[in-house]
Amino acid sequence: MQQINYHHLRYFYAIVREGTLTAAAARMNVSQSSLSVQLKQLEENLQCALFNRMHKSLQLTEEGRMVFDYAETIFRTGDEMLATLQNRSGKYKEVLRVGAVATLSRNFQLSFLRPVIDNESVEVVITSASMSELLGQLNAHTIDLVLSNRAVKRDGGNAWQSRLVAEQVISLIGGKQYRKRRRFRFPEDLKDVPMVLxxxxxxxxxxxxxxxxxxxVRPLIAAEADDMAMLRLLSREIDGISLLPPVVVQDELEQGLLFDLHQLPTLxxxxxxxxxxxxxxxxxxxxLLND
Incomplete structure (x- = not known):
């Protein structure tokens, strides 16, 4: 039966964490050549390549990502054991890495990720970036999931899968001054009203x-933004009407700071x-996905 050399695993873990052989060697206080030998021995023992060696960069293979996840669990458990013995409670054991496009509603992210966020045995790591950057990380197996408000096309060059997980209505959101008026009329009441879009x-x-x-109707545009967090702030600051999914301003709606004036069923x-x-x-x- 094969046995894992945990020194080799620790060196591999350091390479991934530090990003390069040079940085990992300095961290572990060993020579770069020695580190390369240790890595090669680990790959031979596991009978799989852990990195794709492209030019001078190292990119994890899928097997490498899986081994890294196990290594992280192993070393985290060891840290928790020491913390427990020293009366410091360890907490997380599993990790889910999520990428979210920068324009995505934070409220939606929290709602969707609630099943794992509420699980005390899970650590959730959320990265915000552009779609192209996140898909690159997904291909490199450095994240497990991308959350987006648009699907990606699958073709022969990729193995992406887009699942529709939620759909939110779009509403016209306004402040108290619009709530106090007579019943909102669409689209008549949008004329000459500053809009956040x-x-x-x-x-x-x-x-x-x-x-x-x-x-x-030609809207009177007061402000535009491509980020939902910024649209939320603008909706609070500008005396106008905003075009938003209500989930973006959920807290403000509950507190009575903003009001859902009219839902647009076709949007x-x-x-x-x-x-x-x-x-x-x-x-x-x-x-999360109910697979």
């Missing part, structure tokens, strides 16, 4: 512009969970 790169905005053209925002086909998927994904 997503930028034209947004599908929501494109559909809204078409709707306004059909009704013969909605879709939320997708994007994964990639893997031989060793993170089992925590089952809690």
């Amino acid at each position: 997503p930028t034209t790169e947004s599908e929501i905005r494109n559909h809204f512009d078409i709707l306004m053209t059909q009704h013969g 909605s925002e879709h939320f997708y969970a994007i994964t990639i086909e893997r031989k060793y998927p993170n089992p925590l994904l089952q809690l």
Whole structure:
């Protein structure tokens, strides 16, 4: 029966954490050549390549990502054991790495990830970046899941899978001054009213512009933003009406700071969970995707 050399595993773990052989060698106080030998021996023992060696960079293979996850669990458990013996309670044992596009609603992210966030045995690591950056990380197996408000196309060059996990209605959101008026009339009451809108790169905005053209209304634009967090702030600061999924300003609606004036039934925002086909998927994904 094969036995794992935990010194080799520790060296591999350091390489991944530090990013390069040079940095890992300095961290572990060994020569770079010695570290390379240790890594090669670990790969021979496991009978698989842990890195794709491209030019001078090291990129984890899927097997490498799985081994790293196990290594992290092993070394974290050791740290927890020491902490417990010293009366300091350890907490996390499993890790789920999530990427979220920068424009995505934080409230939606928290709602979707609630099953794992509430699990005290799980650590959730959330990275925010552009879609292209996140898909690159998904391909490199450094994250397990991408959350986005648009799907990605699958073709022969990738193994991405987009699952529709939620759909939110789009509403016109206003402050107390609009709530106090007579019943809001759409689209008449949008004339000459300052509006906070997503930028034209947004599908929501494109559909809204078409709707306004059909009704013969030209919105008076006070501000535009491509980030939902910024749209939330603008909705609170500007005396106008905002085009948003209510989930973005959920707290403000509950507190009576903002009001849902009118839902637009023909407009909605879709939320997708994007994964990639893997031989060793993170089992925590089952809690979120119901696979």
